[in-house]
Each structure stands twice: as C-alpha cells, then as structure tokens.
Amino acid sequence: MKKEYDILKKLGQGGYAAVYKVRHKNLKYTRAMRVLNAVITDENDPVYQKFLDESRLLLRLGNGCNPNIVRVYQPHLHDQRAMIEMDFVDGEDLFHFIDRKKGFVPLNDIMKLIYHIGGALAYCHEDVYKYCMDVVEDNLECDPDDASRFLIDDAKREELINKYRVIHNDIHSGNIMRRENGDYILLDFGLAIESGTVVRSSRRQNGAPEYKAPEKWTNDELLSTQSDIYSFGIVLYEMLTGRVPFEFDKNNKNSIQAEYLLSEAHRTETPIPIVDARRAAYEKVNSDGEYETDFPDWLDELVMKCLEKDPVNRFANARELYDFFVSHYERWDETTRLREQLKALESENALIKADFEKRAAEYEEKMALSDNKAAELQDCVTEYREKIDLLETESVELEEQIAEFEKQVAEYKEQIAGYEEKLADCGEMAAADEERITELEELLAEYKEQASANQETISQLEEQTAEYQDQIIGFERRIAELEEQLEMEKRRVPLPVHDHFSQNRRIPQPVSDNDIPLVEVEEIEPLEVIWSPKKR
DSSP states (O other): OTTTEEEEEEEEEOSSEEEEEEEETTTOOEEEEEEESSOOOSTTOHHHHHHHHHHHHHHHHGGGOOTTBOOEEEEEEETTEEEEEEOOOOEEEHHHHHHHTTTOOOHHHHHHHHHHHHHHHHHHHTGGGGGTOOTTTTTOEEETTEEEEEEOOHHHHHHHHHHHOOBOOOOSGGGEEEETTSOEEEOOOTTOEETTEEOOSSOOOSSOGGGOOHHHHHOTTOOOHHHHHHHHHHHHHHHHHSSOSSOOOTTOSOHHHHHHHHHHHHHHOOOOOHHHHHHHHHHHHOTTSOOOOOSOHHHHHHHHHHTOSSGGGSOSSHHHHHHHHHHHHHHHHHHHHHHHHHHHHHHHHHHHHHHHHHHHHHHHHHHTTOGGGHHHHHHHHHHHHHHHHHHHHHHHHHHHHHHHHHHHHHHHHHHHHHOGGGGGGHHHHHHHHHHHHHHHHHHHHHHHHHHHHHHHHHHHHHHHHHHHHHHHHHHHHHHHHHHHHHHHHHHOOOOOOOOTTOTTOOOOOOOOGGGSOOOOOOOOOOOOOOOOOOOO
C-alpha cells in the first residue's frame, strides 16, 4: 500500500481491520482505506472470499448513489493484505457529537438525522432493488410502450425487495458520521446481511450490545429489517436524551453477568419516558433554565414504536418509518412556521401601536399651541386611535384563526389515530390543510401590506407636523408685526389745519382742541388662515 498511497493518519483499529486516511501518490485524491488485519495466503483464502462478498454488497449499495451512505470502491489484494478504498468522511461520529453537546442535542439536528439516516435505511431496506435488478437473472419483462421500463407487479416487486435488500445489522452512534455541514452519513456495513445470510468475515459480536434488538440476543439468525429499526430507535432515543435507554455496566467485573443483565433489560424493561430523560439532559446544560417540551408527540410515538419488544409491533422496515416521519414532519414544520410568523407579526403590531401612541401624545401637546387647529388635530388623533383599535382587532382575529387551525390539526391527528386503516382517505384532508395554509399565508401577506401602509401614513403625519410648526411660527411673527404697527399709530400727533387760502385772507385764528381733525385709523381685521392637511 505504501508504494501507491501516502498514509496521512490512522483513523481506527479493530480486531477485524484498521482504517487509514490516505492520499494517492500519483492522482492526489484523498480517501479512507480499510485494511484487513489477517494475512491472506492467496485469492482462494476463505477470509479473502468473505471480504470480497462484503465488498460486492457495499459496491452494489453504491449503484443508487445515496448521498447518506458511505461510498466504497474496487477492493485490492497487495502484499497479502486485503484492502478497499472508501470515501473519507470529514467530521465526527454521533457519539462524540452528543458528548460535545453535553447530552442535549437541538431538535433541528435530530429531525435532520431522521431525514438523512432514515432515508438511507429506507434505500437499503427497499429502494436498492431498483438499481440492482437484472433483466435476465430476475426474468423481467419490458414495458411494450417504454423499453426503458419493466412490468413489475406487487408480487414481483416484493420478490425483488427481498432479494436485494440490505440489513445493516450494526447501527449505533459510532457508525453514523456528522459532517461539518450538518449532513449525516451511515458507515460500516461490515455486519450487513442479504437474503437472510449474515455477511461478515470475522467472529465479531453481532452488533453493539446497547443497540441490540431483543430477538438478536437469543438467535442471531432470526434477523430482519425490524432489528435495524430497533437499533435506529436506540440512536434516536440517545439523540433526544443524551443516553441509551439501557446501559452496559462497565463496572461489573463479571462481563457475562453484565451482558445478561443488559439482554434482560432489552427484553423486559421499559425505557425512561423521553420527556423526562430530555428534561434531565437539558437541566445539566442549563442549570438556571426551566425545560419546556420542545418535540412533538408524534416523534415520541415514532421512537417508542421503534423500541417495541415484539418485532411485529415495530415499523415493518425503514421505508415505512421514513414515510411516517415525512408525513408528520411536513405538517408539524408548517404549523411551527406559522406560529413564528404570528409572533413576529405580534411584535411588529406592538411596535406600531407604541409608535402611534407616542405620536398621538405629541400631537395632543401641539394642539394646545393653536386653538384654530385643535379640532383638526383632535380628528387626526381620533383617526390614529381608530387605526390602533383596528390593528388590535386584526391581531385578535389572527390569533383566533391560528387557534382554530391548531384545533383542526389536533382533530386531524385524532382522526389519523382512530382510522389508520383508512389512510387512503387522508389525501383529501391533507389537501384541505394545504388550502387552509395557503389562505393563512395570503392573510399574513395582507397584514404585511397593511403594516407597510401604516408606515407610509406615519411619514405623511411627520410632514404635516413640520408644516404645522412653520405655520405657527408665521402666525406669531405676523401678530408681532401688527402689534408694532398699532402702537406706532397710537403715538402719532395730529396736525393743525389752517385755512391760508380763504377769499378774505384773514389772519389765521387759533383753534381749539376740539376743532383739530384726527386721522382715522382703519381697524385691522384679524388674519384668517385656512388650513387643510396636505394630501399625497
């Protein structure tokens, strides 16, 4: 291997194989290399043949290019060592991710895990046949109308699923990687089985004991897709609570007894309720905070159905689990989004109300500066208060509509729980829910438009306020000028009148004060100002 690759790092070592991070010397690509510990004598060595069987299975899984399953490439035999390349997944496994989060993982990460790994398992349990079936070997008949398609009825489809499906058989938090971008990748199909036969080339235990389904403790050959469902349920419980439901007692020196006690717990004991265990995990991280249930009831139902003791009571396969998750998540995500929008709208309305009240108070103060404008300003204040009342009414109506929608969702869930056998009828109800959601979205858009219009009204009022202030200053300046003119007129001295041009040309005689004509001062009428609000 050293002739062809540079070994960058040893990623892990087990009893069966070691994994290295390598870079090809000539092509310069970086991958992970899995190298068997056993020395291979020749190509007919049973260990090598088992390794090839496992490699064929992993390569077949890659036909569908599922983005959440690690890809492997052509196996090699160099220097009596069997090895196979696979994608190098840069990130951390789920165990260390949960530990880094101190046992309390945000709900968004948990939902993303179910979406990614649940989808990957659905591909393994059912969808992989679409990429592996052979027209000759499986005796497939082509569609006469479309040669690229095959005529597959329900019986043939079930036959193909049973033939090509892959059971992982070793799901645990160490075999799921979380990339730096938050995506999850399913690793290590070393214990996978096909057609009911375990494909493993060592004497490793049949899965991690804390994640082992009850039926696997008694008979390793009785494996099914439900055993993967149980192990995946343990992983989900661990993501929600920060711990597995039943822990292996490492302090017990008698390992056989500790393993027996663990097996009995898996077969007979009931896990601690998820809400209680998640509350305990939350309190470890937030000592001063009070935990409020942050996950929906249907998620609790999903996990507990995975952990049923009897395989018959679990999901039949990961496809059924994945469909259950998607159908519930879409409705839950839409309801959550509407609630967030309602909170944002309530906050926006509160700010608008506070701003209106502030401006109303300012206008009430300015009304006292001009008696002529008091009535008009009062009308403006009344109008703004009416707008505030209208916004409050609209907010209450929206809250009532959301409450009605939540009530409808609750009733819809009850109908689902009571009529699981009539799932085909749920399409019409889902369509009604989508129509209702569309109506709510349109209503929210109308409220946003109203908020925009209110903001424009505020801008107009600010301009009117500036005009009022300019007019008041003009009024005061004009009054001062008129008062000054009046005072000057009062101080003026009346002039005597003499008749110098009379016919007799008499010597002017003095006149009395009563005969002196006075200059008549015309009465000044008050300035009348007609004001009307500026319209835009």
